[in-house]
Amino acid sequence: MSRTLISKLPDVGTTIFTVMSQLANDTGAINLAQGFPSFEPPTALTDRISYHLNHGANQYAPMAGIPALRAAIAEKTLRLQGRAVDMDSEITVCTGATEGLFSAIQAVVHRGDEVIIIDPAYDSYEPAITLAGGITRHVPLLIADNGHDFGMDWQRLSDTISDKTRLIVTNFPHNPTGAILTADDLDQLAEIVRDTNCLLLSDEVYEHIVFDGEQHRSFSSHEELWERSLVVASFGKTFNATGWKLGYCVAPAALSVEFRKVHQFTTFSVSTPMQHGVADFLASDPDFYAKLPAFYQQKRDHFCSLLEESGFRFKPARSTFFQIVDYGDVSQENDFALAKRWTREIGVASIPLSVFSSTPFTGTRLRFCFAKADATLEDAARRLCRL
Ligand SMILES: Cc1ncc(COP(=O)(O)O)c(C=O)c1O
Numbered sequence: 001m002s003r004t005l006i007s008k009l010p011d012v013g014t015t016i017f018t019v020m021s022q023l024a025n026d027t028g029a030i031n032l033a034q035g036f037p038s039f040e041p042p043t044a045l046t047d048r049i050s051y052h053l054n055h056g057a058n059q060y061a062p063m064a065g066i067p068a069l070r071a072a073i074a075e076k077t078l079r080l081q082g083r084a085v086d087m088d089s090e091i092t093v094c095t096g097a098t099e100g101l102f103s104a105i106q107a108v109v110h111r112g113d114e115v116i117i118i119d120p121a122y123d124s125y126e127p128a129i130t131l132a133g134g135i136t137r138h139v140p141l142l143i144a145d146n147g148h149d150f151g152m153d154w155q156r157l158s159d160t161i162s163d164k165t166r167l168i169v170t171n172f173p174h175n176p177t178g179a180i181l182t183a184d185d186l187d188q189l190a191e192i193v194r195d196t197n198c199l200l201l202s203d204e205v206y207e208h209i210v211f212d213g214e215q216h217r218s219f220s221s222h223e224e225l226w227e228r229s230l231v232v233a234s235f236g237k238t239f240n241a242t243g244w245k246l247g248y249c250v251a252p253a254a255l256s257v258e259f260r261k262v263h264q265f266t267t268f269s270v271s272t273p274m275q276h277g278v279a280d281f282l283a284s285d286p287d288f289y290a291k292l293p294a295f296y297q298q299k300r301d302h303f304c305s306l307l308e309e310s311g312f313r314f315k316p317a318r319s320t321f322f323q324i325v326d327y328g329d330v331s332q333e334n335d336f337a338l339a340k341r342w343t344r345e346i347g348v349a350s351i352p353l354s355v356f357s358s359t360p361f362t363g364t365r366l367r368f369c370f371a372k373a374d375a376t377l378e379d380a381a382r383r384l385c386r387l
Pocket of ligand 1 (some may be wrong): 035095097098099122171175203206233234235236242245246247383
């Protein structure tokens with residue numbers, strides 16, 4: 001090679017999810033690290049996908065997604081968030097939320113634009129911003145004095161916005177802390193961005209996993225926020241099918257036009273039989289989502305009750321399928337080193353919180369995924385309680 005290869009992402013290595021899952025595989029540890037359920041998707045859904053695989057739905061789907069699936073997404077958005085969206089111009093089916101987030105960022109961020117992300121942040125945001133030539137600004141979540149309640153620091157967000165800020169990326173229900181936003185939070189955000197040029201990218205992949213009777217409030221539900229929002233979601237979490245990589249982006253027509261310009265050259269269209277299968281399933285069981293909170297709340301409660309015997313401090317998660325614990329009474333070791341050591345020595349893999357954050361946010365915290373069979377959670381908790 002006559003020219004040196006200059007990396008466009010010099011600081012990016014292998015994601016922590018791959019690192020910890022690999023370590024769990026190599027050591028035979030219980031993998032409570034990567035966020036995937038150990039349950040199968042509903043049979044009624046996989047049956048419909050098999051049907052379409054065997055009945056000719058095997059060529060390119062339309063670029064924006066098949067009409068039946070976009071109609072199901074529009075129906076749900078109206079029913080759950082009160083937002084009437086036009087399925088032809090405001091909904092795009094994409095290859096998992098990851099592609100939706102990437103395409104959204106490439107579509108609206110220009111070289112030199114600033115983009116604010118909230119720490120701890122899902123790890124795909126910043127590389128996508130960097131590839132678009134944007135500059136990432138980090139705003140940490142607020143941690144209440146008890147060390148267990150997490151929420152938006154609206155003042156800090158407001159102070160971080162400048163005339164260069166093009167986009168704010170949020171993720172509520174929040175991975176990894178389980179924080180959620182209230183109606184009042186959405187009003188505060190609307191007030192902060194009202195006189196700015198900021199667009200909003202709302203990652204809502206855990207929209208259906210919210211506990212204790214609380215409600216997820218999508219940016220699509222808010223009159224003012226909606227006008228400047230791209231809302232990205234995923235069927236992976238909803239249907240216990242993270243390997244299918246099926247998601248969507250809902251955004252006002254003007255934003256969707258730009259989103260689609262990138263989407264059509266990132267992937268063009270998404271697996272056809274999958275889309276037909278999901279559309280059929282949602283037509284037969286449109287309220288499937290309503291069953292998820294109770295199912296995962298039972299998992300959360302079971303895992304938390306097992307951890308009562310441990311030396312960890314924690315408060316049950318308000319959403320998602322992750323539980324944060326503070327291990328400070330058990331060890332003061334660095335979280336990454338400890339997560340690796342406990343994977344090898346105790347046989348339970350977790351995710352260290354510091355990897356989600358470039359601001360000094362995290363202290364002695366680990367994230368455990370409780371989307372697992374009860375027996376797996378019991379085995380893991382037994383090992384953790386011995387510490
Ligand atoms: C916050 C968040 N956003 C996006 C994704 C990616 O979703 P998908 O698998 O649909 O690409 C995940 C997956 O874990 C996530 O936790």
